[in-house]
Amino acid sequence: MGRKGFEQLLGFHAAPLFVGIKAACLLSFRRSAFEDFDALLAEYEPCLNCKGIEVFRVVEGEEFVLLLFYRPAVLWRRLQDEAAWAVLAQYGYTRESSLQGCLEHLQARMRLQKSFPHEIGLFLDYPVEDVVGFITYKGKNFCYSGYWKVYANEQETRALFARYARCSEEFCSRLEKGCAFPDLVQAIS
Numbered sequence: 001m002g003r004k005g006f007e008q009l010l011g012f013h014a015a016p017l018f019v020g021i022k023a024a025c026l027l028s029f030r031r032s033a034f035e036d037f038d039a040l041l042a043e044y045e046p047c048l049n050c051k052g053i054e055v056f057r058v059v060e061g062e063e064f065v066l067l068l069f070y071r072p073a074v075l076w077r078r079l080q081d082e083a084a085w086a087v088l089a090q091y092g093y094t095r096e097s098s099l100q101g102c103l104e105h106l107q108a109r110m111r112l113q114k115s116f117p118h119e120i121g122l123f124l125d126y127p128v129e130d131v132v133g134f135i136t137y138k139g140k141n142f143c144y145s146g147y148w149k150v151y152a153n154e155q156e157t158r159a160l161f162a163r164y165a166r167c168s169e170e171f172c173s174r175l176e177k178g179c180a181f182p183d184l185v186q187a188i189s
Helices: 003-018 037-050 072-079 082-090 099-113 128-136 154-176
Strands: 024-030 054-060 064-070
Touching: 003 024, 003 037, 003 064, 003 154, 037 054, 037 064, 054 099, 064 072, 072 082, 072 099, 082 128
Parallel strands: none
Antiparallel strands: 024 064, 054 064
16 A cells, blocks of 8 residues: 555544544554555654644554554643543543653553553543443443444534544545645644
8 A cells, every 4th residue: 555545544534633623533554554654654744743743653563553643732632621630540640741641651551451441532532421431331321333432412423423424535535636635634733
């Protein structure tokens, strides 16, 4: 898979982040699907950085890499919410931590558990109520499922999911029509 395939993959899975609707997206890449994945990613990082998007390697193995693409200022504001901190505190996050410190703690928890810790939803910009609902009901008894399992504000979240889908469709369509990837990524603080 070359540059076009990489851009389509990014657009399909992370368009809401790239246009400023979402604070973060988590993507898994199979290295062998690309000629030189690390070099390809390194080519895109300056473009993403200049638009206010950073990349954090959450988990990395020989074949797969799990990357968090995020807008630091936006994500940090969302994590500062009192309800979000109440959840994070249960898993050892401290208010004294920086965003980088929180990401490193998440990374350590993923390595330790060898799975997704429940609080990852907060880092992916899911509503606190849905993260708490998922934890409380152990992934069951949700009222709707789409980009995540929904436990509160179903109608509002359905509308948001529809917005995400339209955004991804339009982003990928514009890429197909020849728009340059950097031109589609918006700078938002």
